[in-house]
Amino acid sequence: MKRLCELKLFMQLGMKSNKKGFSIVEMVIASSIIVLAAVAFLPVFSFVAQAGRQNKERLTASTLASSVIEEIRAMDYDDVGTEGGNPSGSVPQQEKRTIDGVEYIINTSIDWMSAKGKDGRTNDIAYKRVRVTVKAPSAFSGSVQKLDEIHSIVSREGEEPIYEAGGIRVIIRNAKNEPYMGQTFTIDIKNKSGTPANSYYGPTIDGEKYFGIIPQGKYVVKVEVPEGINAIHDEIIEDGWVVRDDVVVVNWQTTEVIVYMDREENLCDLYLNMVDNISEDIIREGGQLTLTWSMDERSAIVLGGKVFTVDDLDDATKEDGELHYASLIPDFFGKLWPLGRYSIKIENVPLYRTFDMNAGGVIKTDDGEDWGGAFNGIGQKLYSSAYIKPQYLFYSNEEIKLEKNYPDPLIISDIYGKMPNEDISAANAFDNDDETSWDIIRGDPKEEKEESVCIEINEVKQIGKIRIKLAADYKFHFTFYGSNEYGKFNDKIFTQENIETKDGVYEVELEPDKLPAPYKYYKIEIKLTQENHINEVSIVQIDLFDETAYGYINPRVELYGPIDLSRYSPAPRLIINWESSTPGGTEYDVYTAITNSEDEEPTLWSKANKGQDVPGITEGMDYTGKYLWIKEELNTKKEKETPIRSKLYIEIME
Structure with a gap:
């Protein structure tokens, strides 16, 4: 028996010694699985906790709303109303209560409601409607949301008496011309006499608010404009409120004030x-x-x-x-x-x-x-x-005059390069040689480059025209000075910035009213700036012309057309007119012609009369497929006089 026990003990010990335990790796893996499972369930636990807290808050909100309703039901009918509201009473329109660390906002609105009396007439203050809403921060998002809302009706035993007073019904309508639902608007009404007892405020319900038992008189009705809401065009807006001044209240009547507002997206x-x-x-x-x-x-x-x-x-x-x-x-x-x-x-x-x-x-x-x-x-x-x-079939307000014919350029007697910024290489711009040039180079694009040259002419002359020939089309700033004493160039004659040349030539003809005084010395200044994005200007030739030596080239003819008359058929009345000056010895004339093709230049012209119908065009006639041409002719019999046309137009008369 003893050996049998020893054998059993040996076998048990042997069997136990052959069993394998959990390794450290297996234990870590098992622990990780347990942790992951627990983590996966954490949101569920959190949601359950939040849901429980939310349900508790809803129950509290319901209790608060019910308690307010019960307090109102316990009041005498005449006392049922809100502070500053209409009907007026002792119930706060808004109050806050903190329970278990949660702040609840209780909003109470009490409004008049209408009903038909036994005589069939509508009584706008037949009974009172009570609405209590309770809001609090959401247990999930933290934002304030409505948790409970209770509606109730309070009525007097028997019919509401008819008071010697009137009422104001404020109606808010949207862009569909429907009552503005789903948005509360605050209404503020004040008696223009300033009597505090006749001032009321309160929120709309389903787009309207009725203020009853209001003494006869004039009132200011204001409606607050919520953020993101637009009022219709004719409303007066002051500090975020629509203001209706002089709203008249008459005894036994209700005055309606309709205000239109809606969101921008509508x-x-x-x-x-x-x-x-x-x-x-x-x-x-x-x-x-x-x-x-x-x-x-x-x-x-x-x-x-x-x-x-x-x-x-x-x-x-x-x-x-x-x-x-x-x-x-x-x-x-x-x-x-x-x-x-x-x-x-x-x-x-x-x-x-x-x-x-x-x-x-x-x-x-x-x-x-x-x-x-x-x-x-x-x-x-x-x-x-x-x-x-x-208004016009044709219109041109470009100034047209005879062109000046200048003789040879002035002879430059001397070129100076002794003053600051002066470059004696500028002499290349006055040598009548297209193979040489005055090169103005800007080494650093971040800096401005300015060079100038002073010249002397044989005698005192008045400059009327400047012509600069460039090796390429570049932009630059140009300034022209004059003086009768070398070194004192204080008289600026002309300046122009960011010059764009045409075919490598910059030409300026000085206006008659801006002609400089006669000078013996002239200074030409060329500047390259950061705005130009150009690092080099090569000036081949500069010529100056004597204003007193020119003569006008005679005649000058300008041609306009073809103008398709098809789109003007049947023809309206067309009046041709112009503005011009014709000094003695000069002429300015206008001619018109009509052709059957836009490729056919006229051979027969009709002279037009200032302020009269266009020759060849009759009001009401069909000119489909016809083309109008206009020709101007400028002539002079005096070498120094020219006609000047400032405006030419054909007006379409109504």
């Missing part, structure tokens, strides 16, 4: 460009625009003669990817309403008549339909074009 955008109604070309000019709005008996000037320039015209991309060229965009107009009607007037567009929708001006939408000034619905983006009548 308002409309207008894109408008201008089109020539004859050529249908896009007009890229500035002007002034007046935008008016009207709805029923309400109206407002939205934009009163707002100035716009070419820089305000943008090529707007439409939703289909097409471009709406040269358009005034919504930033110019501001947000517009889908209620009411707009009218547009455009003035002072160069060469065009005033456009006015109220006077028959046509605006077309991008689908070719006439736009009457009303949007189709909320959030509409409208791309449109105002078709503007041109």
